[in-house]
Amino acid sequence: MSSNQEYAIQVQDVSKIYRLYEKPIDRLKESLSLTRRNFHRDFFALSGISFQVEKGETVGIIGTNGSGKSTILKIITGVLTPTTGSVRVSGVISALLELGAGFNMDYTGIENVYMNGTMMGFSRKQMEEKLPDILEFADIGDFVYQPVKTYSSGMFVRLAFALAINVEPEILIVDEALSVGDVFFQAKCYRRMEEIRKNGTTILMVTHDMGSVIKYCDRVVLLNRGQYIAEGAPGKMVDLYKKILANQMEDLEEELSEMNDFSGGLDADGAAGGTGEPNGKLNGKSVTHHAQHTQGLMKDKLTINPSRTEYGNGRAEIYDLGLFDEQGNLTNLLLKGEYFTIREKIRFHGEIEAPIFTYTIKDKKGADLTGTNTMFEGADVKPVRSGDEYEVNFRQKMTLQGGEYLLSMSCTGFEQGEHTVYHRLYDVANITVISNKNTVGVYDMESDVEVVLKR
Secondary structure, three states, rough: OOOOOHHEEEEEEEEEEEEEEEEEEEEEEHOOOOOOOEEEEEEEEEEEEEEEEOOEEEEEEEOOOOOHHHHHHHHHHHHOOOOOEEEEEEOEEEEEEOOOOOOOOEEEEHHHHHHHHHHHHOOOOHOOOOHHHHHHHHEEEEEEEEEHHHHOOHHHEEEEEHHHHOOOEEEEEOOOOOOOOOHHHHHHHHHHHHHHHOOOOOEEEOOHHHHHHHHHOEEEEEEEEEEEEEEEHHHHHHHHHHHHOOOOOHHHHHHHHHOOOOOOEOOOOOOOOOOOOHHHHOOOOOOEOOHHHHOOOHHHHHEEOOOOOEEEOOOOOEEEEEEEOOOEOOOOEEOOEEEEEEEEEEEOOOEOOEEEEEEEEOOOOEEEEEEEEOOOOOOOOOOOOOOOOEEEEEEOOOOOEEEEEEEEEEEEEEEEEEEEEEEEEEEEEEEEEOOOOOOOOEEEEOOOOOOOOOO
16 A cells, blocks of 8 residues: 555545525525424535545546536635545645636736736746746737636637646646647647656546547546546546446446456456457458357447437347457457457348448548448348348458547348348447547548658
8 A cells, every 4th residue: 555645636535515405595494493404405416435646647537427527626626625525635736627717807818827826836936937938838929918808718728728737736637628729739738748747747637538538547537426436447447437428337337346356357457358259359341140149249348329220121130239459359449550340240030132231430420431331342141031140240440530439330232223221220339449649630541751851
């Protein structure tokens, strides 16, 4: 066990309870009640949260909206007081919470920089020395001499982040603030965060960008509805988070039970072992006649969209599906640059002359980005009979940029020249692509770059 001196942040059994009244008059009734009758109900924004952050560690806090992420950050920074429990902080905190926190809207940008520097314990002379770096990083020009109430959200976050990150903090706390900046400023911020991280700064961050969580965090804490759920390796926690998003609570409980069962079945990181083919390798774009049922369904181990759209005439049924990474792990998380496999299992309820199996990947706005089918790939299927079951594997390299995508799939065909849908699943699952290098646009051209000095 590490000593207290090795922890930058210690959160011990913290709860935050708000009193909710149905009518404003109920608050007065309660304060004047001689019998101490309650006219309120307690709302637990946080309930018994405990975790530690080691010095120099980068920790992410993830969870759905209303899970208590911002509340715990405000308690750590002293903006809020916990109802019960305690927080110990060792080091000077520089916090970037929601827009507006710590800034006076009527002050100019320069005035806010000096005011916030004073609040963090810096003298005016020290802030004068830091000011050029802050203004250069913010890059908002003469707007620094204007009241911040005239700023756009992008300009505001530029100045706020430039201030937070250029005061050489021992602990940097960031709450979703970068989500409003443009992509170039976000990249600039993450580069700077990486620099101060290497210099030993402790970073605690809240974000909905799962790619950033996996790329930058050493460890992740998962919250849900004010409750502590789990903490551990970023990839594993993001997988659990996806199950919460898809309302797969039974699967979540089962997986947490497996994580807490130290009798075996876990890998070195404490994550459940991958599911896939025994040798970790999958066939390419192929169609294999599948004669036997396998135990358990692949889709039960994935994050499946509970609001998916599906239709068809019922003569075919996509009864199971899977996403496998290059190592053969069944997962919604895929690494850019690695090969992955989309697997479909189809059961037929009628005779079909020439079924076609498909998949499509779309962005969050619904635009088709890529996809293929067995007809395009020359993997034609012979006539099928009722009761036949087939397994289809599409194997390809992931060249999409890091981000969130949606997977659709179908079994279709042509009958008497008319396109016929037997079963189609729209947006059935999400795909989270993790990337260490994003280029411009939707996908990576995988360029080979050569730079030669010509004298």
